[in-house]
Amino acid sequence: MTGSGPADDVIVIRADPPWFHIPWRELYRYRDLLFLLVRRNFVATYKQTVLGPFWYVLRPLLTSVINTVIFGYVAGLSTDGTPKFIFYLCGQLGWRYFASCVAATQQTYLGNAGLFAKVYFPRLIVPLSALVTNLVALLIQAATFFGFWWYFREFHPEGSVLRIRVELLPLLPLMVVQTGMAGLGVGLWMSSLTVKYRDFLHVSQWLLSVWMYATPVIYPLSMVPLKWRWLSYLNPMTGVVELHRYVLLGRGTVVPEYQMLSVVTAALFLFSGLLVFNRTGRTFVDTV
Amino acid sequence: MNGEPDPVMSNAAESIRVEGIGKQYRLGEIGMRTLRESLAESFRRLLGRGTPLHHAKVRQSASDRLRRTRAEGEPARERGPGEDSVRTAVQQNRIWAIEDVSFTVRRGEVVGVIGRNGAGKSTLLKVLTRITTPTEGRAFLYGRVASLLEVGTGFHPELTGRDNVYLNGAVLGMTRSEIDAKFDNIVEFSGVGHFIDTPVKRYSSGMKVRLGFAVAAHLDPEILLIDEVLAVGDASFQKRCLGKMKDIASTGRTILFVSHNMRAITRLCPRAILLEEGRLTFDGPSHEAVSRYLGGVLLGTADRQWPDPARAPGNELARLRRARVTSEDGAAAEAVDIRKPVILEMVYDVLRPGYVLQPNFHLYNDDNVCVFVTADRDPAWWRKSRPRGRFTSRARIPGNFLAEGRFSVSVALSTPDPVVIHFVEREGLVFQVIDSQEGDSVRGDYTGQMPGVVRPDLQWTTEFEPGT
Numbered sequence: 214m215t216g217s218g219p220a221d222d223v224i225v226i227r228a229d230p231p232w233f234h235i236p237w238r239e240l241y242r243y244r245d246l247l248f249l250l251v252r253r254n255f256v257a258t259y260k261q262t263v264l265g266p267f268w269y270v271l272r273p274l275l276t277s278v279i280n281t282v283i284f285g286y287v288a289g290l291s292t293d294g295t296p297k298f299i300f301y302l303c304g305q306l307g308w309r310y311f312a313s314c315v316a317a318t319q320q321t322y323l324g325n326a327g328l329f330a331k332v333y334f335p336r337l338i339v340p341l342s343a344l345v346t347n348l349v350a351l352l353i354q355a356a357t358f359f360g361f362w363w364y365f366r367e368f369h370p371e372g373s374v375l376r377i378r379v380e381l382l383p384l385l386p387l388m389v390v391q392t393g394m395a396g397l398g399v400g401l402w403m404s405s406l407t408v409k410y411r412d413f414l415h416v417s418q419w420l421l422s423v424w425m426y427a428t429p430v431i432y433p434l435s436m437v438p439l440k441w442r443w444l445s446y447l448n449p450m451t452g453v454v455e456l457h458r459y460v461l462l463g464r465g466t467v468v469p470e471y472q473m474l475s476v477v478t479a480a481l482f483l484f485s486g487l488l489v490f491n492r493t494g495r496t497f498v499d500t501v
Numbered sequence: 502m503n504g505e506p507d508p509v510m511s512n513a514a515e516s517i518r519v520e521g522i523g524k525q526y527r528l529g530e531i532g533m534r535t536l537r538e539s540l541a542e543s544f545r546r547l548l549g550r551g552t553p554l555h556h557a558k559v560r561q562s563a564s565d566r567l568r569r570t571r572a573e574g575e576p577a578r579e580r581g582p583g584e585d586s587v588r589t590a591v592q593q594n595r596i597w598a599i600e601d602v603s604f605t606v607r608r609g610e611v612v613g614v615i616g617r618n619g620a621g622k623s624t625l626l627k628v629l630t631r632i633t634t635p636t637e638g639r640a641f642l643y644g645r646v647a648s649l650l651e652v653g654t655g656f657h658p659e660l661t662g663r664d665n666v667y668l669n670g671a672v673l674g675m676t677r678s679e680i681d682a683k684f685d686n687i688v689e690f691s692g693v694g695h696f697i698d699t700p701v702k703r704y705s706s707g708m709k710v711r712l713g714f715a716v717a718a719h720l721d722p723e724i725l726l727i728d729e730v731l732a733v734g735d736a737s738f739q740k741r742c743l744g745k746m747k748d749i750a751s752t753g754r755t756i757l758f759v760s761h762n763m764r765a766i767t768r769l770c771p772r773a774i775l776l777e778e779g780r781l782t783f784d785g786p787s788h789e790a791v792s793r794y795l796g797g798v799l800l801g802t803a804d805r806q807w808p809d810p811a812r813a814p815g816n817e818l819a820r821l822r823r824a825r826v827t828s829e830d831g832a833a834a835e836a837v838d839i840r841k842p843v844i845l846e847m848v849y850d851v852l853r854p855g856y857v858l859q860p861n862f863h864l865y866n867d868d869n870v871c872v873f874v875t876a877d878r879d880p881a882w883w884r885k886s887r888p889r890g891r892f893t894s895r896a897r898i899p900g901n902f903l904a905e906g907r908f909s910v911s912v913a914l915s916t917p918d919p920v921v922i923h924f925v926e927r928e929g930l931v932f933q934v935i936d937s938q939e940g941d942s943v944r945g946d947y948t949g950q951m952p953g954v955v956r957p958d959l960q961w962t963t964e965f966e967p968g969t
Contacts, residue, residue: 226522226631226640246671253657253668260659331651332672333631495634498627499526 230495233488239335246334250342251349254317269350270357273305280304284431293433293464294374299365303461304430306358307454310351310389311396312421317343318400319417321490322408322497329498336494337487340400344393351389362461376463385460388453391479395449398482405486405493408500428454434466446471449479516724516755517606517629521638524598524624598624599779601638606757608643608723611750613766613787614759615794616776618869618909619927622759625776626650626728629757644723644755647674651728653713658702662693662712665701669716683719691715710738718745724755743769761869763791802931804833810850814924815914818856821924822891823848824912826932839905839936839943839956843898847912848891849924855886856916858923860894863911865928866904872954901943901958905936905951 222238240247259265277298284290285297292300318340322329325339365372403420406413428450429437437445445451446468452475459465599621606612616622628635630648655672656665666687670680680687688697691712693704701709727746743765750756750769760766766773766787773787775794783790803826807813813820825846828834837843845862861876877883877894912929915922936942943956 224631224642224646226628226635226642228523228635228637228639230634242676243671243674245675245677246668249664249668249671249677252664253660256664257657257659328655328672330632331654332648334672334674498633 230491232491234491235337235487236335240337240341243334243338247338247342247345250339251345254342254346255349266353269353273302273309273354274357277301277305280431290432291436293435293458293462294371295458295462295464296365296369296371296375299361299369299375299462300433300458301431302358302361303458304454306351306354306461307388307392307457308425308428308430308450309354310347311392311450311453312425313347313350314344314393314396315400315403315421316417317347318397319403319407319413321400321404322493323404323414326497336490340397340404340490343400344397347396348389348393358461374463378460378463381460384456388456391449391476392453394483395479398479398484398486401486401490402482405489408493408497424448424450427451430454433458433464442466442468443471443474446474447478449475449482451475514607515605516608516610516643517604517640517757518643519602519604519629519638519640522602522625522628522635522640523600523637524621524628524633525595525636526598527595597636597779599628599776602776602779602781603638604774604781604784606755608755609753610772611756611758611770613770613773613790614757614776615761615763615766615773615790617794617928620776621779622776623728624779626726626757626759630726642724645674646724646726647720647722648726649673649717649720649728651713652710652717656701656709656713659700661700662688662697662704666697666712666716669713670719673717673720674722675720679721687715687719690718707738714738714742714745718749722754724757725749726757728759729761763795767791802928803827803835805926805929814926815849816923818853819849819851819858819914819923821847821849821912821914821926821929824910824926824929826910826930834932836933836935839901839903839934840941841900843900843903843932843934845896845898845910845912845930846893847895847914848893849914850891851887851889854889857884857886857918858882858892859915859917860892861913861915862896863913864898865909865911866954867907870954872903872908902955903934904953904956905934907931907933 255266259268262268264271280301281297285292285301321336321339321343329336362375362377366375403413403417407417425431427445427448429445434442434445434451434455452467452472455465456467456472459467602621602625614622614625624633626648627633627650629640629642630646630650632648632650653665653669655669657668660668663684666684667677667680670687671677688694691708691714693708693712696704696708701712704712746756746758746769756770758766758770770787772785773783773790774781775783775790783793804823805825806823807821810820810822813822815821823846825833825844826835826837827844827846828837829842829844831844834843845864847860847862849860851858859876861874863874864872866872875896877896879894908931909928910930910932911925911927913922913925936944940946943958944951
């Protein structure tokens with residue numbers, strides 16, 4: 214009986230479970246499953262690929278190269294005076310975690326239908342494992358970013374403007390938390406909606422690209438007129454991406470009050486997402 | 502329910518308490534539909550028209566076999582005022598897979614759950630394992646629960662056997678340290694040996710099942726809920742599973758065991774509960790439950806009628822009114838001579854003209870093996886749309902074709918393209934094929950056990966060359 218200890222609490226099954234409930238104890242009990250799923254996600258994604266986890270590095274780099282050419286040179290968008298490539302790479306660093314969390318979380322129900330139909334475990338484990346998987350990717354990307362940052366600082370003609378605000382660095386983990394909250398929230402929404410309407414499989418890609426354009430990823434927030442900035446901050450990712458630049462590049466626009474607003478919207482996304490996800494989970498198995 | 506002692510604090514001898522559990526499913530409608538359909542339906546409701554045909558098709562994908570509609574007393578929840586025309590359709594699309602099921606299991610008891618296909622066994626188990634939520638009632642499980650509805654749940658083909666043992670174990674509720682401690686035993690029990698570090702996709706299906714069962718066998722719960730897992734694998738594997746379950750049972754675990762295997766039930770479970778049409782109809786010694794079950798299925802199912810059209814299986818397009826097993830002279834027969842033909846008959850009303858319909862029968866033997874599926878190809882109606890009215894379709898099974906034993910027939914009507922199932926009456930008919938052993942049947946003068954799904958009268962020739 215290793216590890217099982219005394220009898221767990223009573224399991225109560227009822228027709229009208231509480232409308233909002235996060236099973237903390239159960240989540241903790243299934244923590245090993247979470248990390249095993251993370252491992253599965255990695256192995257499953259990169260089995261039979263030549264480059265394997267290097268894709269985590271390559272994708273943001275390639276996107277940044279394209280952004281540099283299209284938006285930097287062809288469209289000539291401002292980059293707040295920073296070197297274009299590093300500007301876009303920084304944008305990717307803030308944005309990509311959100312996008313990948315939404316995309317991975319959306320698969321929760323449909324991608325695990327067979328599993329969910331046969332065994333119970335707290336369903337939230339699956340999206341949480343997606344969050345952790347993507348977090349590992351984020352760390353790899355952050356390391357790459359610092360490499361490029363150093364290179365641009367040393368060798369790029371405009372590199373001297375780059376400056377890391379060391380005193381604000383502790384804010385970045387908080388930004389990652391905020392991104393995770395928003396990404397999980399939106400992903401849970403999409404996952405639940407996809408169960409009922411497959412249409413949302415098609416909507417999500419489109420939604421993510423529109424969302425990216427609504428976020429200062431390929432342009433600086435300074436291009437948004439002052440009177441509309443509050444609106445931009447309703448998007449929880451605006452504050453995150455812009456703060457990354459402010460801290461890591463030394464250029465950017467940060468309005469603390471608005472920043473708080475984006476925390477609130479991120480929390481709202483998460484809360485409502487959990488609600489919908491719980492509701493869907495109750496009878497999901499009957500509808501697939 | 503207030504005023505009673507709080508079940509959460511119930512006495513220590515109790516392991517499972519089920520109070521009035523009911524589970525309602527919605528047929529056809531819902532599930533994977535498109536946003537467009539959903540919007541269209543809302544619009545249609547506003548206009549007060551009924552649900553369209555394709556919403557009424559019977560959903561077959563779920564493993565639960567659903568049989569009944571509850572015609573009265575159920576408030577149609579999403580019905581607003583002024584939508585009476587929708588009401589019938591909505592109600593007919595809701596069925597109770599289980600209804601008002603209550604029982605308690607004491608700590609250390611091993612209880613079997615039996616019943617025909619569609620009686621609600623799987624649904625009950627799905628509710629108790631928390632895979633789905635009940636529509637009404639509540640249940641309490643006191644202790645660490647593990648459920649086993651499938652062997653090797655969550656196996657990933659790209660991962661090695663080792664990784665899959667951990668993943669599968671964790672999915673079933675084990676912690677990493679528990680699996681660490683039992684890992685060597687699991688590998689030994691599974692017999693996959695040095696393939697343990699090979700990706701599972703390279704395993705044979707037998708190896709996968711053995712590995713999955715090895716993990717499950719090392720679960721260490723206080724309450725174990727098991728579904729028909731013994732139905733997989735060969736005879737020796739099943740024997741091993743049964744042995745392992747007996748071991749588990751003897752260590753004082755509480756077990757709820759759903760099975761079709763009556764021998765396993767009587768051997769393993771002192772007590773059994775019988776589900777019929779979603780209701781618990783017997784709870785007591787397992788040999789009594791089994792004989793009730795067998796008696797129940799043997800009697801009176803060679804001729805079934807549905808006098809009330811509203812309760813007959815079907816939808817707004819067609820309804821099943823009668824199903825029979827008869828001998829060649831047209832008399833209903835629960836027992837038929839193995840040498841004589843058997844006629845399967847269904848009578849159904851077509852309520853809406855203009856559809857191509859294909860009546861079909863699915864015949865299962867006592868081991869739940871599908872012997873055959875047969876569909877009407879009578880040139881008179883083959884690929885032709887049918888008018889409104891009553892139809893009688895018959896299929897003739899030749900004599901000297903089926904093996905001895907008990908057979909059950911699913912009676913179904915569908916439209917082939919696109920596939921819409923109008924009704925499926927599972928185990929709608931049950932009959933017995935008897936060999937009186939007079940020497941002129943296929944078995945000849947042999948009187949022993951004769952295996953085989955069918956026993957056709959084949960033409961034999963034997964040539965002879967005089968000895969050298």
